[in-house]
Amino acid sequence: MTATALRRLRRAPLNLAALAVLVTSAFPVYWMVITAFKPTTEIQSDTPTFLPLHPTLDHFATAVSAPGFGTYWRNSLYVTLGAVLLALAVALLAAFAVGRMRWHGRRAFILLVFIAQMAPWEALLIPMYVIARDTDMLDSLSMLTLVYFMTTLPFTIVTLRGFLAAVPAELEEAALVDGCTRPQAFRRITFPLLAPGLLSTSLFGFITAWNEFAFANTLIIKNQDARTLPVWLSSFANVFGTDWGATMAAASLFMLPVLIVFLFLQNKVTTGMTAGAVKG
Amino acid sequence: MSTAPPPARTRVWPYLLVAPTVVGAAYLLVYPLLRNLLISIQHFRMAELIHGGAPFVGLDNYTALLGDPEFWTVVRRTLAWTAVNTALITGLGTLIALMLVRLGRRMRLAVMSALVLTWATPVIAATTIFQWLFQSRFGVVNWTLDQLGLHQFHDYAWFAHDGSTFVILVTLIVWQSVPFAALTLYGGLTTIPGELYESARLDGAGPWQTFRLVTFPMLRPLFALVTSLEVIWTFKCFAQIWVVSQGGPNGATTTLPVYAFQIAQSLHKYDLGSAASMLTVLILIAALVTTLRRMYRQEGEETP
Numbered sequence: 001m002t003a004t005a006l007r008r009l010r011r012a013p014l015n016l017a018a019l020a021v022l023v024t025s026a027f028p029v030y031w032m033v034i035t036a037f038k039p040t041t042e043i044q045s046d047t048p049t050f051l052p053l054h055p056t057l058d059h060f061a062t063a064v065s066a067p068g069f070g071t072y073w074r075n076s077l078y079v080t081l082g083a084v085l086l087a088l089a090v091a092l093l094a095a096f097a098v099g100r101m102r103w104h105g106r107r108a109f110i111l112l113v114f115i116a117q118m119a120p121w122e123a124l125l126i127p128m129y130v131i132a133r134d135t136d137m138l139d140s141l142s143m144l145t146l147v148y149f150m151t152t153l154p155f156t157i158v159t160l161r162g163f164l165a166a167v168p169a170e171l172e173e174a175a176l177v178d179g180c181t182r183p184q185a186f187r188r189i190t191f192p193l194l195a196p197g198l199l200s201t202s203l204f205g206f207i208t209a210w211n212e213f214a215f216a217n218t219l220i221i222k223n224q225d226a227r228t229l230p231v232w233l234s235s236f237a238n239v240f241g242t243d244w245g246a247t248m249a250a251a252s253l254f255m256l257p258v259l260i261v262f263l264f265l266q267n268k269v270t271t272g273m274t275a276g277a278v279k280g
Numbered sequence: 281m282s283t284a285p286p287p288a289r290t291r292v293w294p295y296l297l298v299a300p301t302v303v304g305a306a307y308l309l310v311y312p313l314l315r316n317l318l319i320s321i322q323h324f325r326m327a328e329l330i331h332g333g334a335p336f337v338g339l340d341n342y343t344a345l346l347g348d349p350e351f352w353t354v355v356r357r358t359l360a361w362t363a364v365n366t367a368l369i370t371g372l373g374t375l376i377a378l379m380l381v382r383l384g385r386r387m388r389l390a391v392m393s394a395l396v397l398t399w400a401t402p403v404i405a406a407t408t409i410f411q412w413l414f415q416s417r418f419g420v421v422n423w424t425l426d427q428l429g430l431h432q433f434h435d436y437a438w439f440a441h442d443g444s445t446f447v448i449l450v451t452l453i454v455w456q457s458v459p460f461a462a463l464t465l466y467g468g469l470t471t472i473p474g475e476l477y478e479s480a481r482l483d484g485a486g487p488w489q490t491f492r493l494v495t496f497p498m499l500r501p502l503f504a505l506v507t508s509l510e511v512i513w514t515f516k517c518f519a520q521i522w523v524v525s526q527g528g529p530n531g532a533t534t535t536l537p538v539y540a541f542q543i544a545q546s547l548h549k550y551d552l553g554s555a556a557s558m559l560t561v562l563i564l565i566a567a568l569v570t571t572l573r574r575m576y577r578q579e580g581e582e583t584p
Contacts, residue, residue: 014379018387021376025394028409028455029401031420035412048420090300097297109298116305120564122518122537123557126544127315130329150308153301211402213519218545230404234523244412251405262400 029255036060036249043245059245063253066239066246068224068232076229079141080209083148084202090149091156092198096186098157099164100172117154125218132219139223147215152205159204163197164190203261210258229254313561320554329550341555350531351539351556358515358535361450365514368454370507373461378491380466392463399459407523410452414438442532445525449533452520457513461506468502469495511567516560536560 035043037055042048063069097103098110128147129138137143167190175185213230220226232239233254236247319334320341328334345351376395380388401409414421416437425433438444472495480490496503518537521527527534527542534542537560544553 011384014382015384015387017379018383018391021379022391022394024455025391025398025459028406028413029397031413032405032409044418046423048418048423090304093297094301097294101294101297103291103294106294109302112305113301115568116309118512118568119309120516120561122516123540123560123564124309124312124316125518125541126550126553126557127312127319129545130319130550131312131315133329146308150304153304157301207402211404213404213523217522218541230402233404233408236408244415244418247408248412251408255400255402255405258402259397259400262396 032248032251032255035244036252038245040243040245059243059249060253062240062243062246063250066250068227069250071225072227072229072232075141075226076210079145079148079228080206082141082145083152083209084205086145086149087152087156087205088198088202091153091160091201094157095160095164099161100169113154113157116150117158119151119154121151122214125214128215129218137219139220139226141226143219144216144228147219148209148212151212152208155208156201156205159201160194160197163194163201166197167193200265203265207258207261316554316557316561319550320558322551324551324554326548329548334551337551341551342559345552345555345559354531354534354536354539361446361535362511362515364450365453365457366507366510368450369457369461369510369514370503372454372458373465373506374503376458376462377465377469378495380462381469392466395459395462398455399463401456403456403519404523406452406456407520410448411439411524414448439525440529442530445529445533449521449524452524453514453517456520457510461510464506465499465502468499472498508567508570512564515567516564536563 034050034052036059037052037057038049039054039056039058042054094109094113098106132138132140132143171189171193172182172185175189176182180188211230212228213234216228216231217234220228220231233250236250240246240250321336321338322328322334323337323340324334376391380391383391413419416422416435419438421438422433422436425436436444438448476494476498477490480494485493515535516537517535518541521533521535521538522541525533527538536556540553540556540560542553543549543556
């Protein structure tokens with residue numbers, strides 16, 4: 001018993017450090033949620049309360065009924081889904097060519113994908129704005145969808161290629177021998193095996209597009225109805241003034257889909273996310 | 281029945297399959313980059329944006345930019361910003377990764393969940409939360425500092441001062457980026473065989489020596505990768521700075537990407553903004569080449 005106590009004592013600094021990391025990491029999110037549920041009198045009090053003593057849904061009601069909230073939510077959803085589905089379709093074709101075929105220029109193509117994955121998108125805000133203006137695509141969701149499609153595409157190709165490599169090519173060849181055409185073999189054999197990979201890849205794309213701010217802020221200027229959630233939330237002071245409860249409720253509602261996706265992906269998060277950076 | 285011989289078919293198919301990707305990259309990546317280059321060697325202001333017909337001015341924009349002392353202040357600030365953030369992220373990430381390995385199962389799971397929660401927080405949600413945490417009147421940070429006896433922080437306006445805004449932005453970036461570094465390095469640490477540590481211990485190595493002689497050499501590629509990714513990410517960071525301070529107060533948090541956007545969007549000097557963007561891209565390419573070469577070399581070792 002003394003031995004265990006001694007061991008505990010020796011481990012105490014380590015566990016204290018762990019606790020500090022845990023609190024620092026989780027507190028801001030906790031504070032967001034707690035503020036969203038607190039009545040305004042408790043938010044604007046000189047001594048803050050750290051537990052939800054009188055939880056209320058008022059702030060969520062304020063956030064949801066704020067002008068345009070529904071529209072921005074729908075815009076974000078449309079843009080994100082459009083970009084992800086487009087990227088998935090295009091990446092599937094490219095991943096197949098890279099993973100299953102030998103051709104001249106394959107290595108150059110892979111290099112292009114890697115470069116595109118690291119492209120300095122933030123430095124392309126100005127030309128994108130000028131191009132969008134020239135082609136009458138300013139203030140339109142389609143331009144934003146295209147940009148998000150391109151920003152998520154390289155990552156999608158790299159990850160899908162990884163998943164495709166895990167499906168043995170022999171299965172497809174067997175189907176070809178049995179008289180399937182190549183597209184048929186792909187649709188009936190490879191595609192079903194690839195489905196989980198497609199799902200998790202698209203969820204990573206979803207997070208990227210859902211969170212994007214810089215382009216949404218640059219390409220949607222005059223037409224307020226075409227704004228997306230991140231831009232709307234970034235200007236919370238114009239919407240809610242100093243109503244921090246409603247602001248935190250809006251932030252929580254914005255974060256909720258991302259959190260659900262993360263929980264769904266769970267342990268794939270660490271491996272999958274690094275697979276985009278490190279090789280899968 | 282088909283007249284075309286099979287090899288020809290296989291030779292056309294891959295190109296058809298990658299065509300949409302190539303077209304997308306050409307229109308949405310290569311073309312904007314070239315357009316940026318073009319604008320940067322033109323006189324391109326509000327009038328040219330609306331009416332077109334921008335005249336070429338050669339390298340005038342670059343000379344104007346490089347001759348402006350403000351530009352060099354911004355460059356120095358950007359380098360300091362990148363260095364401080366990267367050092368803190370990799371340093372803390374390493375410490376947390378080393379801590380995670382030594383923790384008990386339950387505590388480790390709790391800390392990792394907290395890190396994933398942070399990682400999952402969208403950028404704009406995080407900026408909003410931090411503005412609330414550091415709010416002057418009812419912000420919890422000021423209250424805590426006041427309680428700890430630092431009464432000068434009572435009602436302190438963090439976002440009104442140069443230094444404190446910079447500190448908040450660094451805190452925000454580090455808070456958001458440490459989970460990736462820590463979890464990636466932790467993943468690497470778990471692959472190091474235990475016998476290596478065992479023999480290091482038998483040889484009488486202390487914790488620091490063990491790290492320097494066993495852990496670091498084993499994970500050198502991973503450290504290099506994490507560091508170069510963090511350099512790139514913090515260097516080109518835009519959204520957090522723009523939302524929190526728009527580069528202010530008094531330009532104290534204006535880094536290169538913010539500077540380029542400011543002079544283009546607020547001052548309508550698209551030509552100078554494009555030139556600044558091109559210089560940003562050049563600096564990034566220098567940082568990228570090392571990373572890309574490593575990835576490309578790995579690629580050569582493996583064929584389908």
